[in-house]
Amino acid sequence: METKEWKVGARLESQKRLGGLIADHYKSAREIEITREKPVAWVSTMAPAEILWAMDFCVQYPEAYAATSGARHVAHGHCEITEQRGYEHHLCTYCRNSIGATIGVQEGMEIFEPLAKPDFLLVTNNTCILITKWWEHLSHYWKVPLVSIDCPVLLPGMDEREAVKHVKSQCLDLIRFLENFTGKKFDYDKLQEVVTNAKNSSDNYRGMLEKNKNIPAPATYFDIMGHNFPNLALRYMPEAAEHYRLLNLELDQRIKDQVVPFENMKYRIYWDGLPYWFAIRQLSEKLKSLGMCLITSTYFEIFAYDKLDPANPLDSVAETTALAFFSRSVDFKAKATLQIFKDYKLDAGIFAYAMSCKPSSITMRYVSDFIQKNLGTPMTMIEGDLVDETFYDAERNNMKLQALAEMLESMKK
Amino acid sequence: MKTLTRFKELFEHPYQAASEWKLHNKGKVIGTLPMYFPDEIIYAAGALPVTLFGNDNEPITLGDKHLMTNACHQVRSSFDCLLKGHFDFLDGMAALHVCDQVRFFFEVWHLDHPFPFFHEMWRPYKLHDTSRSLLENELIRLISALEEFTNNKITPEALKNSIDIYNRSRAMMRKLNQLRSEAPGIISAQDMVHVVATALLMPREEHNQLLEQLLTELESTASAEDKRIRVIAVGHPCDPPDDELLQLIEDQGLVIVDDDFFTGGRYFAEDIDAKKDPVKAFVDYYMDSIPCTTYHYADNWKGEINNTSPYAEYIIDKVKKGQAAGVVVLRLMYCDPLDLEFVLLKNRLNEENISYLSLFTESGTGSSEALRTRIQAFAETL
Ligand code: SF4
Ligand code: SF4
Numbered sequence: 001m002e003t004k005e006w007k008v009g010a011r012l013e014s015q016k017r018l019g020g021l022i023a024d025h026y027k028s029a030r031e032i033e034i035t036r037e038k039p040v041a042w043v044s045t046m047a048p049a050e051i052l053w054a055m056d057f058c059v060q061y062p063e064a065y066a067a068t069s070g071a072r073h074v075a076h077g078h079c080e081i082t083e084q085r086g087y088e089h090h091l092c093t094y095c096r097n098s099i100g101a102t103i104g105v106q107e108g109m110e111i112f113e114p115l116a117k118p119d120f121l122l123v124t125n126n127t128c129i130l131i132t133k134w135w136e137h138l139s140h141y142w143k144v145p146l147v148s149i150d151c152p153v154l155l156p157g158m159d160e161r162e163a164v165k166h167v168k169s170q171c172l173d174l175i176r177f178l179e180n181f182t183g184k185k186f187d188y189d190k191l192q193e194v195v196t197n198a199k200n201s202s203d204n205y206r207g208m209l210e211k212n213k214n215i216p217a218p219a220t221y222f223d224i225m226g227h228n229f230p231n232l233a234l235r236y237m238p239e240a241a242e243h244y245r246l247l248n249l250e251l252d253q254r255i256k257d258q259v260v261p262f263e264n265m266k267y268r269i270y271w272d273g274l275p276y277w278f279a280i281r282q283l284s285e286k287l288k289s290l291g292m293c294l295i296t297s298t299y300f301e302i303f304a305y306d307k308l309d310p311a312n313p314l315d316s317v318a319e320t321t322a323l324a325f326f327s328r329s330v331d332f333k334a335k336a337t338l339q340i341f342k343d344y345k346l347d348a349g350i351f352a353y354a355m356s357c358k359p360s361s362i363t364m365r366y367v368s369d370f371i372q373k374n375l376g377t378p379m380t381m382i383e384g385d386l387v388d389e390t391f392y393d394a395e396r397n398n399m400k401l402q403a404l405a406e407m408l409e410s411m412k413k
Numbered sequence: 414m415k416t417l418t419r420f421k422e423l424f425e426h427p428y429q430a431a432s433e434w435k436l437h438n439k440g441k442v443i444g445t446l447p448m449y450f451p452d453e454i455i456y457a458a459g460a461l462p463v464t465l466f467g468n469d470n471e472p473i474t475l476g477d478k479h480l481m482t483n484a485c486h487q488v489r490s491s492f493d494c495l496l497k498g499h500f501d502f503l504d505g506m507a508a509l510h511v512c513d514q515v516r517f518f519f520e521v522w523h524l525d526h527p528f529p530f531f532h533e534m535w536r537p538y539k540l541h542d543t544s545r546s547l548l549e550n551e552l553i554r555l556i557s558a559l560e561e562f563t564n565n566k567i568t569p570e571a572l573k574n575s576i577d578i579y580n581r582s583r584a585m586m587r588k589l590n591q592l593r594s595e596a597p598g599i600i601s602a603q604d605m606v607h608v609v610a611t612a613l614l615m616p617r618e619e620h621n622q623l624l625e626q627l628l629t630e631l632e633s634t635a636s637a638e639d640k641r642i643r644v645i646a647v648g649h650p651c652d653p654p655d656d657e658l659l660q661l662i663e664d665q666g667l668v669i670v671d672d673d674f675f676t677g678g679r680y681f682a683e684d685i686d687a688k689k690d691p692v693k694a695f696v697d698y699y700m701d702s703i704p705c706t707t708y709h710y711a712d713n714w715k716g717e718i719n720n721t722s723p724y725a726e727y728i729i730d731k732v733k734k735g736q737a738a739g740v741v742v743l744r745l746m747y748c749d750p751l752d753l754e755f756v757l758l759k760n761r762l763n764e765e766n767i768s769y770l771s772l773f774t775e776s777g778t779g780s781s782e783a784l785r786t787r788i789q790a791f792a793e794t795l
Binding site for chain 2: 085086087095128129134146147148153156329359361363366
């Protein structure tokens with residue numbers, strides 16, 4: 001990459017607005033917890049939350065809460081509580097964080113601002129199977145009803161329309177359950193309004209991701225990862241789309257002015273896997289020092305609800321849930337990742353093994369080999385965990401990153 | 414006893430019978446991963462299903478190069494066997510996605526080491542009527558794939574015949590289990606595992622003959638009164654527990670009168686209804702399944718009622734029916750479904766005042782002194 005003409009930009013203005021949106025979201029949930037003006041639901045990331053928003057639920061995300069706990073270095077404390085209760089150390093640390101925080105609240109051992117208490121739980125298994133067990137445990141602790149939507153893994157040869165039909169029929173079951181639970185009739189017009197907002201937000205979110213196709217990239221993965229939150233938790237309201245619209249204007253301006261996120265940006269890097277939330281700052285500094293700019297990741301696919309369609313609200317919600325990226329085969333994921341390497345003109349990949357998240361890690365080596373074979377780009381695999389710092393060996397990982405940078409350097413010569 | 418020795422030999426050479434079958438019959442052998450693969454359908458296609466367990470006697474040398482060490486031994490070790498060529502006699506592989514590890518590992522296996530036949534099957538995790546039609550489609554998809562691969566039509570008659578053979582096998586296993594409960598010690602825990610595990614490794618009709626022989630032998634054996642304490646053993650969702658460990662348990666004054674291993678009580682708990690349309694009968698088998706750590710029970714919460722885990726209730730029921738004094742939980746290291754379920758199970762056992770001992774098992778931990786001491790201490794509390 002030719003770096004001479006590039007100017008280094010200050011922090012994105014949109015970060016401030018993001019901070020405000022997140023703070024408002026949690027503040028209003030805490031108020032609702034007191035006023036009980038609407039029911040609170042704890043929902044998994046890939047679940048059809050549109051249905052709950054249409055029923056005027058306050059939707060909270062335990063996975064996002066786990067990420068925040070990791071970033072604030074309190075997740076380990078939550079995980080320790082679960083270990084005293086017989087939960088094994090190797091189990092998903094998002095799950096252990098959430099259960100630990102729950103026990104903490106219920107038994108006066110709170111160590112971090114908790115999520116508003118749930119009245120209802122909704123889970124889908126389109127990221128992994130374990131998550132449904134996690135939610136089962138939550139339903140035991142909170143003694144509130146749980147509805148789950150069983151999403152078939154999209155196996156080669158399986159009829160995808162049948163999978164969508166199956167998920168839709170479970171969405172209808174959910175609607176019937178909620179009508180009973182709230183005593184209110186489901187409002188399909190409201191669903192359409194929610195889906196319209198969510199679609200606008202998702203389109204703009206996708207737009208944000210694609211800005212990094214530009215050379216030079218206007219932002220790093222670390223700059224944009226926090227912006228997943230509005231499309232996850234706020235996409236039902238117009239403010240989410242507006243947030244991305246303004247962010248995209250800012251990124252466009254950077255592209256026009258050739259403004260880059262940091263000095264000496266040399267390599268365009270792919271990140272595979274979920275972030276190591278507790279190590280964001282350290283990793284970002286390290287990569288910066290090596291001239292490596294993280295450009296994008298398939299991780300962002302979790303928050304891309306591209307299939308939503310205001311003309312077919314319920315069908316498109318079912319489709320989004322049933323045809324999720326993570327319900328697909330490793331073969332599909334490898335090809336999609338290869339395409340990302342091409343579209344984003346990436347120089348190398350970092351595959352971030354998460355010790356406690358087997359679903360996101362098990363197939364990494366295959367995907368990494370597949371890309372290497374096809375494009376010859378160098379890859380490295382680092383080890384850590386999503387939120388539990390005890391699995392992390394910074395020195396070892398830094399050495400691997402260093403080696404990757406050296407390899408890239410030698411390839412230039 | 415002669416037949417028990419034969420079962421032991423077969424268990425110790427898990428793939429020998431299948432390799433010989435292949436040689437003599439020129440048929441196709443299809444490896445399946447535990448648990449719950451509908452082997453009857455493979456058998457009805459004229460092929461031989463063989464369940465792939467890892468190998469406890471061999472250190473994992475190749476598997477770990479590819480997979481993380483905190484994956485369960487069953488998965489790591491069977492992958493190791495695959496890479497070492499132990500499964501080269503197979504013509505195909507098939508698995509049902511029972512857990513995340515099987516799902517993701519299996520995909521990588523295929524890509525790393527392709528077989529002419531490879532089939533992944535989805536099974537609902539939520540036992541709810543909405544899932545029936547999709548499951549039926551999955552079974553039909555399996556039937557078509559097998560027909561295409563073997564060039565044999567799987568007729569309803571062939572399926573019924575196969576179901577009958579397997580049901581007969583399970584019925585005899587239940588009878589054996591009943592004998593063990595009535596006359597503890599008549600068959601040791603490890604022999605019981607050998608009997609069930611070998612059924613998953615060889616032509617079922619041949620196994621049925623052996624099993625019939627064994628039942629005849631046992632029925633004519635007068636058993637002495639067994640003074641040991643009756644316990645139920647649970648755990649090991651997929652692979653057979655270590656022989657030495659089972660022996661260690663039964664050497665410390667405990668006797669296993671019933672179990673919930675996949676290579677045990679879980680396997681023969683239920684039949685496929687031979688009177689129904691075969692595909693529908695399989696659907697019913699899965700949807701009305703006995704509680705399992707790998708299923709998801711969404712409506713567990715049940716308000717104030719204590720009944721919070723169908724699996725725990727299932728085990729408590731076993732304890733009561735088996736008039737057992739306690740439960741030994743054999744926990745294969747890094748098995749997420751069991752580890753999560755265990756928390757609910759132990760809470761319910763505590764509520765019911767049922768003593769339990771939880772032992773982690775990794776290959777090679779079979780007879781360690783520390784384990785002996787823990788089992789002894791447990792036996793004393795009973
Ligand atoms: S195991 Fe991984 S994919 Fe599953 S809930 Fe945990 S973090 Fe999410
Ligand atoms: S032992 Fe547990 S983790 Fe391993 S394959 Fe079986 S169910 Fe999955």
